[in-house]
Each structure stands twice: as C-alpha cells, then as structure tokens.
Amino acid sequence: MTKLSINSERMRADFDALAQFGSTGDGGVQRPSLSETHLAARRWLREQIEKVGMEFRIDGAGNHSAFLKSPNYQLPITKTLLVGSHTDSVPYGGRFDGALGVVAALEVLRVLKENNIELSMNLEAMDFTDEEGTLVGLLGSSAVGGHLRAEHLQKPRGGRDAFEAGLARAGLTEQGMLSVERPARSLAGYLELHIEQGNRLINAQKNIGIVTAIVGIMAYRLKFIGRADHAGTTSMQDRRDAGQGASAFTLAAREIVLKDFPRCVANVGKMEFAPGGFNIVPASVVVSLEFRAPSDDEIVQLDHALIERAKLEAERFNLGLEIEFLGKHSPTPMSQVAQKAFADACDELGLSHMPLVSGAGHDAQSLAHLCPVGMIFVPSVNGASHSPREFTEWCDCVNGANVLLQAALRMAGGAA
C-alpha cells in the first residue's frame, strides 16, 4: 500500500479560504473568539465538513468538530482520538496561529475517509473555542477537560460584557459550557499541529519541533512601598524611593534567570508609580511579574528565588513590600507515547526533528490529565507571531500535516 498523504492543494485552498474571514488585508486576521467574523469562519468550517459527508458536531462550549466514526463504534467503549487547534485569533493576529492546525486536522480526516481507512477508534477534528483568551482563555478545551467552573465565567479576563455578548451571538449558555466534560475513558489522545511562534526551528534548520512540555506560568503583583518626598530637597541617603527598589528587582530578575534558570523566562510587563511626578520621590510602585518554566522543580525554585530577591531589594532600599499571588498554571509534560508517534512519523517521512518546550499555552494542557497529549511545531519565519507578519512556508505546513496524519494513524492503531 502506498503511504497515505495529505492533499496539499486542497489544504491550501482551505487555508486561504479561512484566512479571508476577518482578513486585515496585510496578511493578518482579526477573529476574536465568538465575534461575527469568528462565527462566520465556523459556519464555513461546518460547510467543509458536511460537504464531504462527514459528521459535524458542536458541543455546549461551542467547540466545532468533524467526527469520523470507527466501524466498531459503540459508545462509550470505542475511544476517540482528537486532533485539532483553534480558529479564533488574537486582535490583529496572524493567519497561521490555530488556523493551520484546524485545516490540517480536517484534511487528515478527509484523507482517511476517502481512502476508506478503518480504524479501531473514532477520530475527531476539533476547533476549540477561545483558545487565545479574548474572552476567558483555553475555554473550550477547559470545558472538555472538566476544569471550567462557574466562577471562571463570572470574571472573564476579556470582561463580563464581552463574554455575555459572545455567548448570545453564538447561541451558547454558561450552563451549556459547564456540561461538556468528557470522561477519560472516552479519549485516546489529543494531537495538535501548530506554528512554533519562535525561531528555534529556523535557527537549527529542522523541519519539525516535537513539544516535550508546555511551560507553567506564575504571576504576582508586587508592591514596593516607600515614602513620597520632595525630589529636590531630600538627600539621596534619606530617600525611601520605591522606584529604586522596583527597578533593582526587575534587573535582578533578569540576572537570576540568565544565571540559574536557562530554560525559564521572567517578565515585568508593567510598573505603576504613585503618586507619579517629576518632582516627587515615588511613594509606591506596583510591579506586574510573570514567569514561566518547563518543569515543576524549576517553577518552584524560580518562584522562591524571585520572591526572596524582591524581599532583599525592598530591605536594601528601606521599603515595605506587599506580595499578591495572582495564579499558577503548572507545567504540562507531553505524553511520551505521543512524542514517540511524532518522532517515528518524522523518521519515516525523512523529516528532521528536535525536542522543544512550548513557551506559550495551548489547548493540549487542558486535556493532559485525561489522555496522552502531544504537539508538533513547524517553523515560523523570523519567529513572528500574533502579528500579520506571521508566516510559515507552505511546504513546512504540508510536512507538519503529514506528520500529524502518520502520528494519528499510529495512535489510532492503524500505522501505515
């Protein structure tokens, strides 16, 4: 039997058609979750699924999917292997992020269907709702994974009004969102093709990145508290300058990561000075700190190192310090089974590959406790992402889709 492979032109036509929804005219797309343009893109997706006679499904979280039934389909015994990504975008985003994974997943199912490949499990190509978080973030996959709680929907990061408007447009309800959890026994795994959104593959001249883990993220608000004084008449020695402490901490955070945590990153994305004036010594500075690490050990140690350093800098500048913990997503290792399926598929196709940690969050992390999850990355030219400059060579997109197809066959027990 000749090896199955995806139809490049057909996938390209889908990719280009999807990029028209919310096109910004310069290569980008504006397709925030559950916006009119996003819903139009989803109606188009549904048409593509039904056009080839596949079963279309939608759940209470709005997740759209194509469902390819196994011949020995008998719920709930027959497991389902999920493949997919997301069709929503960040505001003024790129046309590859998420969209590539969705059209590739759809193409994988079409190839299996038209070749009458009978697998021992069902295959389902997913378009998860609100991966990007213009409303909540990883919304559809958290709902499927059973992490979503009513309180998460009360204070969505995109604001309650935008969330309610999106639900109304899509005909969804909060109750529906909270009732789509799938039992672990029904899932065989989740595989996703995505663009790298960085430049490690290009620099290493590799075709495919096999994701080993999705980083964990922690966030704090740190308030350095000093004393407002006249900026001209107070001597340097007498000041309790919150700006000095906050700035010293920010630079120290960089040094700590560079020196002791080579696989991690830390970011101070915001500093708010009060009262905030040319001629007033800053009385307080609120620092928005976020850091990411690929393993539990590293995130615990980095957390400790950064917080201890913040205390030290506060003391050094004679300041008070208030520490507000804002939340933690634990690092998510990808399944060994999925990583091996991807590596074997690459080897078989003659494609080079390398292990990579994902510095961005993805839907796979919502499902990792339920089933083996895995992801591959294809090269992002110049590492650009969340921007109209996002670009991946089409041959790399096709390579990624073929690896996805072969890995799905392996995971579904139908290795070619």
Ligand SMILES: [Zn+2]
């Ligand atoms: Zn994405």
